[in-house]
Amino acid sequence: MLYIGVDLGTSAVKLLLMDEKGAIKKIVSKEYPLFFPHPGWSEQKPEDWFEQTMAGLKELVSDCDKASIAGISFGGQMHGLVVLDKEDKVIRPAILWNDGRTGEETDYLNQVIGKDKLSEYTANIAFAGFTAPKILWMKNKEPENFAKIEKIMLPKDYLAYKLSGVHCTDVSDASGMLLLDVKNRCWSDEMCEICGIRKEQLAQIFESYEVVGTLLPEIAEELGLSPEVKVIAGAGDNAAAAVGTGTVGDGMCNISLGTSGTIFISSRSFCVDSNNALHAFAHADGKYHLMGCMLSAASCNKWWMDDIIGTSDYAKEQAEITGLGENHVFFLPYLMGERSPHNNPNARGTFIGMTMDTTRADMTQAVLEGVAFALRDSFEVAKSLGIHIERTKICGGGAKSPLWKKIMANVLGIKVDMIESEEGPGYGGAILAAVGCGEFASVEEAADKLVKVVGTVEPDPELTAKYEERYQQFRQIYPACKELFDKII
Numbered sequence: 001m002l003y004i005g006v007d008l009g010t011s012a013v014k015l016l017l018m019d020e021k022g023a024i025k026k027i028v029s030k031e032y033p034l035f036f037p038h039p040g041w042s043e044q045k046p047e048d049w050f051e052q053t054m055a056g057l058k059e060l061v062s063d064c065d066k067a068s069i070a071g072i073s074f075g076g077q078m079h080g081l082v083v084l085d086k087e088d089k090v091i092r093p094a095i096l097w098n099d100g101r102t103g104e105e106t107d108y109l110n111q112v113i114g115k116d117k118l119s120e121y122t123a124n125i126a127f128a129g130f131t132a133p134k135i136l137w138m139k140n141k142e143p144e145n146f147a148k149i150e151k152i153m154l155p156k157d158y159l160a161y162k163l164s165g166v167h168c169t170d171v172s173d174a175s176g177m178l179l180l181d182v183k184n185r186c187w188s189d190e191m192c193e194i195c196g197i198r199k200e201q202l203a204q205i206f207e208s209y210e211v212v213g214t215l216l217p218e219i220a221e222e223l224g225l226s227p228e229v230k231v232i233a234g235a236g237d238n239a240a241a242a243v244g245t246g247t248v249g250d251g252m253c254n255i256s257l258g259t260s261g262t263i264f265i266s267s268r269s270f271c272v273d274s275n276n277a278l279h280a281f282a283h284a285d286g287k288y289h290l291m292g293c294m295l296s297a298a299s300c301n302k303w304w305m306d307d308i309i310g311t312s313d314y315a316k317e318q319a320e321i322t323g324l325g326e327n328h329v330f331f332l333p334y335l336m337g338e339r340s341p342h343n344n345p346n347a348r349g350t351f352i353g354m355t356m357d358t359t360r361a362d363m364t365q366a367v368l369e370g371v372a373f374a375l376r377d378s379f380e381v382a383k384s385l386g387i388h389i390e391r392t393k394i395c396g397g398g399a400k401s402p403l404w405k406k407i408m409a410n411v412l413g414i415k416v417d418m419i420e421s422e423e424g425p426g427y428g429g430a431i432l433a434a435v436g437c438g439e440f441a442s443v444e445e446a447a448d449k450l451v452k453v454v455g456t457v458e459p460d461p462e463l464t465a466k467y468e469e470r471y472q473q474f475r476q477i478y479p480a481c482k483e484l485f486d487k488i489i
Helices: 046-060 103-122 131-141 143-148 155-164 171-177 189-195 217-223 237-244 298-309 314-319 360-384 402-412 425-436 443-450 461-474 477-488
Strands: 002-008 012-019 024-031 069-076 082-084 151-153 168-170 204-206 211-214 230-232 253-257 261-267 279-282 288-294 330-332 350-352 391-395 415-419 453-457
Touching: 002 046, 002 155, 002 237, 002 425, 012 046, 012 425, 024 046, 046 155, 046 217, 069 155, 069 237, 069 425, 082 155, 103 131, 103 189, 131 143, 131 171, 131 189, 151 155, 155 168, 155 211, 155 230, 168 171, 171 204, 171 237, 171 279, 230 425, 237 253, 237 261, 237 288, 237 425, 237 443, 253 402, 261 360, 288 360, 298 314, 298 360, 314 360, 330 360, 330 461, 330 477, 350 477, 360 402, 360 461, 391 402, 402 415, 402 453, 402 461, 425 443
Parallel strands: 002 069, 069 230, 168 204, 253 391, 391 415
Antiparallel strands: 002 012, 012 024, 082 151, 211 230, 253 261, 261 288, 279 288, 330 350, 415 453
């Protein structure tokens, strides 16, 4: 049988076709625009997602045995606010995960409602990118649009609805809305009241591997597929990537170097750090996970390469880098503000330490190291909870760089495992589809059978020691700049 995984990213939708043995048969990618109506705002049109997903699906299945396709599932950008009216039409462009407009609403939730209450209701505190502050922003700034809301959805769930006709979500993605009682895997009455919404306006909750329905007849006909093809709930991009890298069960770790960067730690039991510096979310395997998320990771390198120095030859630029652990230039990678562990939408990207002999390679190196150091900030929070991590998987576009993997292994001081498929959320989505269709008894079983480690980057004790010294310097820069960021925005 064949299974489709749909990875709804920020720049493109990537569609993947996988067989029951985990082999990837075909990958298709379709881009769509990203809009910045005001500084710090970030929006997309859900209609663009659906249009390009349908185009991608047609291309994906064009030369396979369509009768063999059993199920489709998703991994998708989290936290985005999609609002539908009573006719299920999109009311306004989706407000995305990396949008920073909700400073006032976030402050209201954290300071007036209170972080303790939020943590009690949802296991998390408010971040500017989360969905609940966006709902409050609409209520405050666009009351006419707010009054039209019949359904509140997340990006990938809009696709699932368009394909199946079911208003659905899954526990992992819903965890990032600040509306879910994560521990009990149900909507929070208290948060609905705070946001001025009714539970009926929210989607039905599923586990990530559960079937929500089948393809609508008109969709099946347009794609040339059976209307019996199952639509499986799927997961938020990080949880889906974790499935795709085998980061399921207890005490496993995955680092994602995509547009955003995450450190993801799976757990059989529910736990929350005292400062809520890490997200405590439900996992796609039916259990839980902790996650630290930085808003700009591989996108920092893309910005530096494409927009600043104007080159597409990333490998050539990285080949010029020597002297790892000895760079005196530091980079704060907060180009879109920052989430974990600082939770500050006003934070900004910053270079510091340049001298007259600083080279282009030093600056490039600082960007790569800055992302690694920022991920270590979240890693340190996990260690403070008594979590012992000796190795991690790695995925995302940045994981294709051997140099960046080496930097990551030595900054964190742990082994970094590379897997056969680095397709992350799309592969995870296809695995969830396979589980939903009964190909495997559980997500853990599927991951164990399908995900294969093909190489490991070992940390070098001497280099790790050098990076330890550099990291201790790095972690002092943000506190020194924090008040300044508030003044210059």
